[in-house]
Each structure stands twice: as structure tokens, then as C-alpha cells.
Amino acid sequence: MMDFGFYLTPSSTIELDKVDRKAVDDLARADSGFRTCIACGSCTASCTAGVFAETSVRRAILSVLNGRDEKAMDLLSSCMLCGKCMMVCPRGINTRHLILSLQKYYNGK
Amino acid sequence: MTPFHILQVAPEVIDRVPGAYAHFVLPFCVGIVFCICWLGVGLVRVLANLSSSDRKALLLSLINPKTLWKDIKDIFCDCLLHLKIWQRKPLLGYMHSAIAFGWFLIIILGHLEVWLFAPRHLYLDNGALFYPIFYRYFIWVNPEHTTLRGSLFFFLMDLCLLYILSGIGLAIFKRFRSRLLGMKHTTKPSLMDRVALFSLWGIFPLRLLAESFTADLAGGSFLTLPANALLRFLFGNNLYYLPWWWAYSVCLGLFFVSLPFSRYMHILTEPLLILLRNAGIKVRHPRKGYAEAEIYACSSCGLCIDACPMNVQKKNLRFSSVYFIRFLRRHNEKKINRIADKCLQCGKCLALCPVGVDSPAIRRRQRAAYNDVLPFDYSPLKAPAPQGAVPGKVMYFAGCMSHLTPRIIKAVLEVFREAGEDFVFADENGGLCCGRPLLLAGKDRAAKTVIEANRKMIMESGCSTLVLSCPICLKVFKEEYKLQGIEVLHYTEYMDRLVAQERLTLKKGEGSYVYHDPCELGRGCGIYDAPRRLVGSVGELRKAEKEGDESVCCGGSLGSLTLSYEDRKKITAGALDNLLANHPDRIVTACPLCLKTFSDASSDVPVVDIAELVADSITRT
Numbered sequence: 154m155m156d157f158g159f160y161l162t163p164s165s166t167i168e169l170d171k172v173d174r175k176a177v178d179d180l181a182r183a184d185s186g187f188r189t190c191i192a193c194g195s196c197t198a199s200c201t202a203g204v205f206a207e208t209s210v211r212r213a214i215l216s217v218l219n220g221r222d223e224k225a226m227d228l229l230s231s232c233m234l235c236g237k238c239m240m241v242c243p244r245g246i247n248t249r250h251l252i253l254s255l256q257k258y259y260n261g262k
Numbered sequence: 263m264t265p266f267h268i269l270q271v272a273p274e275v276i277d278r279v280p281g282a283y284a285h286f287v288l289p290f291c292v293g294i295v296f297c298i299c300w301l302g303v304g305l306v307r308v309l310a311n312l313s314s315s316d317r318k319a320l321l322l323s324l325i326n327p328k329t330l331w332k333d334i335k336d337i338f339c340d341c342l343l344h345l346k347i348w349q350r351k352p353l354l355g356y357m358h359s360a361i362a363f364g365w366f367l368i369i370i371l372g373h374l375e376v377w378l379f380a381p382r383h384l385y386l387d388n389g390a391l392f393y394p395i396f397y398r399y400f401i402w403v404n405p406e407h408t409t410l411r412g413s414l415f416f417f418l419m420d421l422c423l424l425y426i427l428s429g430i431g432l433a434i435f436k437r438f439r440s441r442l443l444g445m446k447h448t449t450k451p452s453l454m455d456r457v458a459l460f461s462l463w464g465i466f467p468l469r470l471l472a473e474s475f476t477a478d479l480a481g482g483s484f485l486t487l488p489a490n491a492l493l494r495f496l497f498g499n500n501l502y503y504l505p506w507w508w509a510y511s512v513c514l515g516l517f518f519v520s521l522p523f524s525r526y527m528h529i530l531t532e533p534l535l536i537l538l539r540n541a542g543i544k545v546r547h548p549r550k551g552y553a554e555a556e557i558y559a560c561s562s563c564g565l566c567i568d569a570c571p572m573n574v575q576k577k578n579l580r581f582s583s584v585y586f587i588r589f590l591r592r593h594n595e596k597k598i599n600r601i602a603d604k605c606l607q608c609g610k611c612l613a614l615c616p617v618g619v620d621s622p623a624i625r626r627r628q629r630a631a632y633n634d635v636l637p638f639d640y641s642p643l644k645a646p647a648p649q650g651a652v653p654g655k656v657m658y659f660a661g662c663m664s665h666l667t668p669r670i671i672k673a674v675l676e677v678f679r680e681a682g683e684d685f686v687f688a689d690e691n692g693g694l695c696c697g698r699p700l701l702l703a704g705k706d707r708a709a710k711t712v713i714e715a716n717r718k719m720i721m722e723s724g725c726s727t728l729v730l731s732c733p734i735c736l737k738v739f740k741e742e743y744k745l746q747g748i749e750v751l752h753y754t755e756y757m758d759r760l761v762a763q764e765r766l767t768l769k770k771g772e773g774s775y776v777y778h779d780p781c782e783l784g785r786g787c788g789i790y791d792a793p794r795r796l797v798g799s800v801g802e803l804r805k806a807e808k809e810g811d812e813s814v815c816c817g818g819s820l821g822s823l824t825l826s827y828e829d830r831k832k833i834t835a836g837a838l839d840n841l842l843a844n845h846p847d848r849i850v851t852a853c854p855l856c857l858k859t860f861s862d863a864s865s866d867v868p869v870v871d872i873a874e875l876v877a878d879s880i881t882r883t
Contacts, residue, residue, distance in 0.1 A: 201662045204692035206642035230639040233695035233712060234703050235662040236820040240858055245827030256636040
């Protein structure tokens with residue numbers, strides 16, 4: 154692409170009509186962390202994989218709530234389950250279980 | 263065909279029933295034949311489900327004199343004498359060895375007796391299957407020819423019977439008062455367990471009765487002869503003994519028929535597990551092959567219930583290893599998965615298991631059955647090569663958890679500098695996870711990817727020694743990385759060596775400490791002494807209530823996939839109570855995860871890492 158010194162970003166509009174409420178409910182039943190997360194970002198700040206690739210539990214949860222499940226899967230594909238996010242979470246969310254639940258739910262969908 | 267020269271019986275005995283058959287032996291024969299067939303089929307199933315390389319390893323171990331000797335020794339010590347239980351709980355050990363070893367002796371002596379006095383009945387066409395068991399029914403003593411060897415056998419058989427009966431007595435007592443034998447919780451027996459249990463309790467008292475009823479005719483010793491005199495006093499001189507032999511046979515038959523469906527199967531299957539384990543075979547599938555041998559060797563004794571740190575809460579009792587194995591045996595998929603996910607993987611159940619059933623490993627295989635298919639993409643990740651020339655140097659790999667507790671890294675680096683070590687810091691600016699958390703979660707393919715990447719980085723660097731500050735990393739580096747030519751050390755071992763080489767001198771302070779054995783360091787890698795030596799050289803080392811291989815998990819373990827934050831907090835509180843039994847000034851540990859977990863939970867007693875303790879106590883010249 155030609156460099157004009159500025160560029161257009163793809164729209165980040167969220168169409169809440171597209172949100173799959175059933176998926177959100179199912180996931181929240183599998184792990185209550187989807188509801189208790191306060192999006193503080195401690196998980197993202199401490200992430201081992203985050204040094205190299207965009208990896209964020211916080212954003213993955215938000216993406217699920219906004220109906221962007223592919224984005225959520227992308228954000229966790231580099232996760233090595235090291236558990237640091239679990240240790241720092243102020244809400245005591247079992248992030249490793251949350252990540253595995255999410256991957257199990259959307260795997261193959 | 264019985265050879266002619268042993269057609270005769272010894273002069274001490276009268277071959278009362280030359281045809282060597284009576285109807286009452288039938289229940290026993292049906293039971294033992296059924297049991298042997300079941301075992302045979304099970305053996306074939308286990309062997310057929312082993313991979314061909316495992317089968318080859320088993321074969322090689324059986325022709326290698328060294329492993330063969332170990333096999334025999336282990337089978338003798340574990341299956342018969344039960345030395346492992348003796349070491350922890352002597353009374354329970356006595357009970358097991360009395361029943362197992364006593365029964366073994368009585369079988370051997372019984373066969374020896376037949377071989378000496380009526381050898382023709384050791385042939386299959388002459389009742390070999392049951393004759394030695396019911397010898398006293400078939401043979402009567404010749405009153406005109408008594409010898410010392412005859413009496414000796416009567417005495418030995420009675421002695422063995424007394425030995426077993428004392429064990430059975432303890433077993434019955436234990437069923438009602440398990441606490442007195444050192445067990446807080448024990449398993450709930452299933453229906454078949456009860457059938458097998460009650461028939462086991464019945465076998466030897468009935469044998470005593472049956473032999474007592476015939477003791478005046480078939481001989482006896484200090485146990486059976488007085489009993490016989492008493493019976494004759496009660497019921498007259500012509501004792502009607504046949505019903506007792508029937509009862510004894512029925513009880514044996516019932517025991518052998520119920521055996522394959524009960525926990526007592528371990529009596530017969532444990533030797534196979536020992537052979538497989540000594541051949542170096544590992545569990546590959548959660549239900550087949552090696553795992554099946556383990557599942558049937560589980561004695562369902564329930565020692566793992568008290569061992570499990572989750573059981574500070576009664577609601578978690580059902581997640582104990584013993585129930586996991588039980589549900590695996592019954593193919594109860596739903597329950598298996600829940601139990602498999604809950605476990606902390608601290609390994610205490612394995613350390614205390616008298617049979618050595620590696621249930622943490624089976625749980626990991628079970629997790630892999632549904633988690634290994636989950637997607638991952640590690641292409642953006644890389645293990646950065648360390649800066650500068652590395653060959654021959656010491657490499658320090660901190661790992662994820664140490665980066666979360668920078669106080670450990672700071673202290674380790676300070677010790678390196680004080681000792682004048684020429685080292686490189688591998689993941690100073692971030693690196694890959696070691697792969698152990700992925701293995702614990704059952705994502706095996708993903709774990710293999712990061713292990714390969716890390717391994718490549720380390721092998722290419724050419725370092726001579728790898729020092730780790732996280733026991734979780736240490737375990738996987740030792741077991742999975744195959745770093746030929748590179749020494750892998752935990753920093754406690756490394757610092758202990760520095761002190762021994764006098765490259766580091768520590769001054770002893772006033773404080774008292776208790777050392778917490780991290781699961782992966784102690785039970786995982788067998789490192790107990792080096793950290794204790796270090797703590798002992800800087801202060802007074804106090805004992806925890808339970809330590810060494812019985813130490814209690816801090817509750818922060820990455821092993822559990824589903825344990826909630828609240829449940830973990832209770833485990834941590836329990837572990838702290840255990841550590842503070844002798845009122846130390848500070849808690850010392852050697853794992854970043856334990857450090858973080860305890861620091862968050864311990865309000866009164868400060869928690870420090872050994873590296874910090876060492877760094878603070880270095881005498882600078």
C-alpha cells in the first residue's frame with residue numbers, strides 16, 4: 154500500500170445483534186470468569202507469550218461478550234498456559250480453565 | 263501319568279482317599295479355575311495393549327539378571343512383606359504381611375508337605391489342584407509311625423495359621439476402628455468388595471475349625487489339637503467334620519469368584535505391575551496397557567485420601583486417587599473427567615501409595631485425551647538466544663514464574679556475582695514457557711513444540727550447566743528435554759555446591775526457619791537435602807509437622823485445572839498450619855509459585871525464598 158503518512162483502520166464497530174447469547178451463557182456456565190472479569194488487564198501485563206504475540210485473556214473475554222469469537226480464539230492461540238495470569242488475577246479467576254473452556258467450546262466451530 | 267516310584271505314600275501317613283476326590287472340593291475348584299482364567303485373559307489384554315517397544319523392554323528386563331533380581335526383590339518386599347506400609351504404619355504393615363506372607367507360607371508349606379508325604383498327589387490327574395489345600399482331609403496320620411518331620415510340619419502349619427489369624431483379627435478390628443491403625447479416612451467398599459472381604463475373613467477361621475475337627479485323625483499341633491480336645495469335650499468323640507470342610511471350600515470358592523470384581527484383585531495383579539514398572543514402561547493410554555495393570559493393582563486402601571491436600575475440605579474426598587481409579591475401572595467417563603481435572607498433581611498420593619500406582623500420570627493421560635486436540639499457534643513465539651559468548655558457561659533460565667517474583671531473580675543473580683560465576687541469563691528479556699504447564703493440562707503436542715524450541719536454543723548455546731530457579735521447569739527439563747552433556751541443576755543444588763567448594767561463605771544468623779518442600783522439587787525431582795543444608799547453614803532449621811515426601815502442596819499448583827480460588831485458599835491455610843507447627847520465625851521455600859501463594863496468605867509469618875536468604879547471609883570479604 155502507498156504510504157500517505159496516514160491510513161484507514163478497518164471498522165471496529167460492534168454489532169451487538171450478532172452476539173450469540175447462548176454461547177456467552179454456555180461459556181459462563183463452564184467458567185464463571187467470563188462474568189466476574191473486571192477487565193483490569195493484569196493478565197495481559199504479566200503474559201509470557203504477550204512479549205512476542207498479541208495474547209490477552211482480558212481482550213479474549215471482551216471479544217466473546219461482543220460476539221467476536223474468532224478474535225477471542227486468535228488472542229489465545231499463543232497461550233502456553235503458564236498460569237501467571239491466574240496468579241495475578243485480582244478476581245481469583247481460574248484463567249487456565251477459562252482459556253481451555255473457550256478453546257474447547259469454539260474448537261472446530 | 264504318575265511315575266511308578268512315587269505311587270507310595272510316606273510311612274507316617276495313611277492315604278485315606280486314594281482316588282483323591284470328595285465333592286466338597288468343587289466350590290474351591292470352580293473359584294480358582296475362574297480366577298486363573300480371568301487373570302490369564304487380563305494378562306493377555308494388558309500385554310496386547312502395550313506398544314511393541316514396551317513389550318520388547320519387558321522381555322529384555324526379564325532376561326537381564328539385574329532387573330530380574332530387582333523384580334524378585336520388589337515382589338517379595340512389596341507383595342508379601344509389605345515393607346512400604348511397615349515403614350509408615352507398623353501395625354497396618356503387620357496386618358498386611360501377616361495375611362499375605364502368612365498365606366504364601368501356608369501354601370508353600372502345604373505343597374511341601376504333600377511332596378514329602380504323598381507326592382503322587384502333586385500330579386494333575388491325582389488332585390494337584392486342590393489336594394494340598396485340603397490335605398488334612400484326605401490323609402490321616404499313622405499312629406504307629408510318628409516322626410519328628412511330621413510333627414514339625416504340624417507345628418509350622420499351625421504357626422502360620424496363627425500368624426494369619428492375628429492379621430485377620432487386626433483387619434476386622436480395623437474395619438470398625440480404622441483410626442487406631444493410623445487412617446483417618448478409608449474407602450467405602452462396594453458390594454463385591456464386601457463379598458470378597460467377608461469371605462477373606464471367613465477363610466482362615468474356617469480352616470482352623472475344619473482342621474480342628476479332624477486333628478485327632480489327621481494330626482495337628484498347638485492350635486488344632488487343643489481345639490480338637492475342646493470340640494470332643496463338647497460334642498462327643500465322633501466329630502462330624504464334613505460340613506466344616508464344605509464351609510471352608512465354599513468360602514475359598516466365593517473369595518476367588520468375587521476376587522476379580524473386588525479391590526482384593528491387587529493381591530494377584532501387583533507382581534505384574536512391578537514387572538512392568540521395573541522394565542521402565544510408562545503410562546501411554548489412560549485405560550489400556552500399563553494403566554490397566556495399575557488400575558487392577560490398586561488395592562483401594564484409601565491411604566491416598568488422607569494424603570491428598572484437597573481433602574482439608576470434606577467435599578473434595580471424592581476427588582481422591584482411589585475413586586479416580588475405581589471409576590476408571592468401571593468406565594464411568596463423566597466422573598473420570600471431573601476427577602482428572604481437579605487434581606493438583608502434587609504427587610503425594612503416589613509417594614504414599616503402597617502399590618505405587620502413578621495416578622497423577624494417568625490423570626494427565628486422561629486430560630490429554632480431550633485437551634490435546636485443542637488448537638494452538640506458536641509460530642510468533644521464539645526462544646531468544648542469549649547475548650554474548652556462552653560455550654562452557656553456566657546458563658540461568660528463570661522461567662515464567664520467577665519473572666512474576668523478581669525478588670528471586672535478583673537474589674539469584676546476586677549470588678552468581680558474589681561467587682564470581684561467569685554466567686548468562688537466558689530469558690532476561692522474556693522467553694518461552696518450559697512446557698510443563700502444557701503437559702499438566704494435557705496439551706502434549708503444544709508442549710512438544712515449546713520444548714523443542716527451548717531445547718534448540720540451549721543446545722546451540724553450548725553451555726555446560728543449566729541453573730533453574732523454578733522446580734516446575736526443573737522437572738520438565740530433567741525428564742523431557744534430553745539435554746545431553748549439559749548438567750541441569752536447581753539453584754539450591756548449585757548454591758549448595760558453591761558453599762561446599764567454598765566459593766561462597768555464609769554466616770549463621772539468629773532466626774529460625776521452616777522449609778517447605780515444593781512438590782515438583784521434592785517428590786518431583788527428589789531434592790530434599792540441598793535446600794535443608796543451605797537453610798541450616800544460615801539459621802536454625804525447624805521441622806514442619808509433615809515434610810519430605812509427605813509435605814503438603816501450597817495450593818497454588820498449576821496441576822489443577824478446575825480447583826477454585828476459594829478451595830485453593832483453604833489448601834494454602836492447611837499447608838501453613840502444617841508448616842507453623844513448631845513456631846518458626848520465617849517460612850522458607852524454593853519455588854516461585856509456593857513463594858507467591860504463601861506470601862499472599864501468610865499474614866503473621868514472613869515468607870522468603872532460599873535464594874534471598876543465601877544472598878542476605880553471604881559473608882563479603
